[in-house]
Amino acid sequence: MRNFHFLILIVLIVGCQSSKNMLSAEWVKPNYSSRTFAKLAVIVVSKDYEIRQEAEKAIAHNLTKNGQNAVKGTSFLPLNSSESDWKPESVAQKLKQNQIDGALVVGLVNTRDRQVYKQGEDIVYPSGYVRVGRNIYRTYGQVQTPGYYTHEKEYIIESNLYDLEQSSTNKKDALVWTGQSSVGSYPSLRQASNSYGKRLVRHLMENNSILLTNSQ
Template structure:
């Protein structure tokens, strides 16, 4: 993947989140799955019960949606979760809130960890959808005696030609950082195939991510 400047990830995430919002017109069934996780072996295992959720995008609607869904899933497991948009409301700055101010505010309010959600990349997957065949039923003697019937008898299969279709594939990353040390504690990557809407993709991502964190004893 091409290296980018410090502000580039936020710009990429904003563009991709915007595409997700407009994806409501797509007719594909949404499919989101976690492709891999990593847990820092050098960090002493502990369970975090107070977390700030931060979606790394300057798209206000996307930020609010993703953070809200993650917050809801964490709260269902007894975690005190706060959205970064509540700590730092949207501003005109495309670079986002000052990271030092953000960390200080999180520490002052005694949050143990920060959970980030970022869109790393997107691809267009072109695939061929094969055509279908269907049998044309007839009466017992419907084909006999006339050209029309005879012709239809020998060509009872209707062919529906195939076609090519394009689907978007989004690559997402969720990271958990310790507030005091700022060290990466846990990370998960996932794929989302042509989500029908940001709402559905966000809900599924939050559900899968929080469930996986619980299985790996990152949260209660």
């Protein structure tokens, strides 16, 4: 979970795919008309505060770049937040106090192992010398190491968008969109968060039935 291996954040195959097929599952509330949020909170649910910081920062940054007024959940649910602070009624109160009318909540829902094939590498090595006229040149040989299979963790991420004008107390009524995807291993938490954040926001922005920006 450390590498987000997230974000929390990643409800989508975040590899080299387009935003159109990044989700393995998606639901939009029937007859929901997208609108402009005055202030959209990005809340990453994780016991690891570093994951929360990186994921929320990446998603909020990409929302802001696309004209959406976004705030990070860590601004009102900081490191020292207690378990009671995370109770639905407490979170709802904090959202109201901060005049937040929408919330994008991202969390890890499952992990699974997957088998990945690693291509062999080409190795060049010095093999001797050859004389050409009065000059001597070093020669090189090349071999390829065999490919192999390795096991990696795959993380199933779920993102939920709540429109608090639909309901400020009932999560079921306020839920207007949910998406789920898988995220593989990344060299760093920051890389995973940035990749997920870009693709998630792009998907939400490209589908006008989900999210409009303040610039529209």
